[in-house]
Amino acid sequence: MNTHMRAGHVRFGDLVAAEWIKIRSLRSTFGLMVFGVLFAAVAAWWQGHHVRVAPGAAAAFNPLIYPYDQLTWAFITVLAATFGALTITGEYASGLIRTTFVAVPARRRVILAKSLVVALCMAVFGLIASLASLYIAGYALTGQLSGLSLGQGAALRAAILSAALPVLGSQIGIAIGALIRHPLSAIGATWGVLLLLPTMLASGTIGLGTATEGMPLSAWMTLARTASTGAHQSPLPPSTAAWILILAWPLASLIVTATTVTRRDV
Amino acid sequence: MSVQPLAPRLRGPRKRARPADLCAAEWIKFWSLRSTPTALVLLVSLALYLAANNSRHGVLPMAGSSGPLNPQRAAFDGFSWLPAMIGAGLIGAQAMVGEYSTGLIRTTLAAVPDRCRISVAKAAVVTAVTGGAALVIGAGGLALAVAIIHAPSPVDAHPMRAIWSSILLLPTCALAGMAFGTLVRHAAGSATVVCALFGFIPIMLRPTGNRWATDAANAMPYYAWGRLTGAGTGTMTVAVAWATLAAWAAASIVITILALDRRDV
Numbered sequence: 001m002n003t004h005m006r007a008g009h010v011r012f013g014d015l016v017a018a019e020w021i022k023i024r025s026l027r028s029t030f031g032l033m034v035f036g037v038l039f040a041a042v043a044a045w046w047q048g049h050h051v052r053v054a055p056g057a058a059a060a061f062n063p064l065i066y067p068y069d070q071l072t073w074a075f076i077t078v079l080a081a082t083f084g085a086l087t088i089t090g091e092y093a094s095g096l097i098r099t100t101f102v103a104v105p106a107r108r109r110v111i112l113a114k115s116l117v118v119a120l121c122m123a124v125f126g127l128i129a130s131l132a133s134l135y136i137a138g139y140a141l142t143g144q145l146s147g148l149s150l151g152q153g154a155a156l157r158a159a160i161l162s163a164a165l166p167v168l169g170s171q172i173g174i175a176i177g178a179l180i181r182h183p184l185s186a187i188g189a190t191w192g193v194l195l196l197l198p199t200m201l202a203s204g205t206i207g208l209g210t211a212t213e214g215m216p217l218s219a220w221m222t223l224a225r226t227a228s229t230g231a232h233q234s235p236l237p238p239s240t241a242a243w244i245l246i247l248a249w250p251l252a253s254l255i256v257t258a259t260t261v262t263r264r265d266v
Numbered sequence: 267m268s269v270q271p272l273a274p275r276l277r278g279p280r281k282r283a284r285p286a287d288l289c290a291a292e293w294i295k296f297w298s299l300r301s302t303p304t305a306l307v308l309l310v311s312l313a314l315y316l317a318a319n320n321s322r323h324g325v326l327p328m329a330g331s332s333g334p335l336n337p338q339r340a341a342f343d344g345f346s347w348l349p350a351m352i353g354a355g356l357i358g359a360q361a362m363v364g365e366y367s368t369g370l371i372r373t374t375l376a377a378v379p380d381r382c383r384i385s386v387a388k389a390a391v392v393t394a395v396t397g398g399a400a401l402v403i404g405a406g407g408l409a410l411a412v413a414i415i416h417a418p419s420p421v422d423a424h425p426m427r428a429i430w431s432s433i434l435l436l437p438t439c440a441l442a443g444m445a446f447g448t449l450v451r452h453a454a455g456s457a458t459v460v461c462a463l464f465g466f467i468p469i470m471l472r473p474t475g476n477r478w479a480t481d482a483a484n485a486m487p488y489y490a491w492g493r494l495t496g497a498g499t500g501t502m503t504v505a506v507a508w509a510t511l512a513a514w515a516a517a518s519i520v521i522t523i524l525a526l527d528r529r530d531v
Contacts, residue, residue: 028455071470086454093367183453185301188356191461196348
């Protein structure tokens with residue numbers, strides 16, 4: 001009776017389970033995540049530790065820029081994107097992708113399951129990094145600035161958006177990985193697009209200052225109110241555009257991945 | 267009778283591959299990857315474009331250099347060289363990691379059991395290619411900048427030093443990438459290390475912070491090179507800057523040789 005499998009589709013839950021096993025069996029994944037959380041924690045402490053606020057001047061400071069420092073979270077996002085790129089280029093590099101697609105010819109479902117599992121992993125990672133940053137910076141700033149706890153509306157909003165940032169980054173990474181397929185080049189491209197390109201666009205050197213507004217990190221800075229008030233402020237999109245952008249980036253990435261993977265032989 | 271002709275060759279003195287043979291083999295491996303020439307062309311054209319663009323619109327404020335724009339500042343703007351640095355590091359890593367991911371490394375090591383010579387031949391090929399790219403970017407970028415900036419803005423002192431240090435910089439990045447590739451042996455892992463070290467740390471660390479940050483930043487090839495080109499913000503002496511770059515290159519080669527020699531595969 002049980003010798004032949006049920007005909008028809010594999011359930012979506014099975015695909016998710018398969019993708020989860022693939023991710024779990026990669027040893028380096030765990031190391032990357034631990035490193036990311038440690039980096040966020042140390043950076044938050046470092047940022048908060050060096051702030052000296054004159055008594056009574058606290059109102060002039062935006063406390064959110066210390067736990068959610070722009071550069072730190074750019075790095076966290078790139079790490080997440082690296083993770084996303086790894087999950088798909090790893091399959092191409094090892095050749096596992098052929099088995100995967102033979103086993104499940106409906107490639108879109110595979111991509112959907114993979115994206116979902118990666119997004120869930122990154123949500124957990126983002127949440128831990130975000131909360132750790134918030135409370136560690138809050139601790140480092142004790143007695144100088146307040147407002148760094150989840151009880152505050154602005155901090156809660158920033159914490160949730162920051163936790164979502166790695167999810168967004170990982171989807172971009174998956175799309176780049178699906179397009180390039182070669183691990184080294186894909187990771188180089190990911191870092192270039194997410195870390196160097198925004199800085200270059202923002203500089204005015206390229207003369208495309210407005211394009212910076214479209215980058216995911218700019219949308220995050222608008223919505224989470226984490227833009228620093230330094231001398232070299234990059235242009236930010238308005239709030240509505242930022243909401244659209246922060247949803248459009250992962251969706252567009254998912255569409256790119258699904259289209260690329262179904263259009264090719266392997 | 268028919269097997270006779272082979273016998274003398276088998277019994278003859280063992281022939282060692284000459285260094286030129288090893289370099290030729292590594293040269294073939296290096297160029298047989300389709301994406302290598304593509305990546306090199308992309309990197310060089312991006313760097314030249316950035317040099318021309320800097321000459322027209324000025325350099326990034328974050329690069330730290332202030333004062334009037336001159337051709338040398340435009341051509342050797344630190345931030346514009348970051349993609350080339352990362353690219354060189356990735357090319358170096360690929361030279362090593364590619365062998366591990368395809369399994370070719372076993373054949374290579376079986377064919378040439380003296381592993382030290384393989385590392386040296388590989389390093390020579392990678393150094394030659396990235397050094398050539400650096401020469402094109404440095405000299406070409408400077409020529410472009412001089413052509414675009416007509417104003418009587420004199421080139422900073424030591425334009426040749428800027429070009430020579432660039433010719434040292436990119437191979438240093440490539441050799442460091444090779445060392446990471448040998449240590450990590452995994453494409454994605456070594457790529458992440460290269461990107462973080464050459465792309466992120468120069469943005470994060472500046473030699474203008476506290477003592478610790480200054481020392482750490484000055485130890486990076488990016489700032490040592492910036493000191494030598496006169497367009498960066500490294501705060502060490504010129505001799506120390508040369509020594510820093512050379513130390514990175516030497517340490518990378520030594521790590522590559524030792525790591526490859528000490529392991530099974």
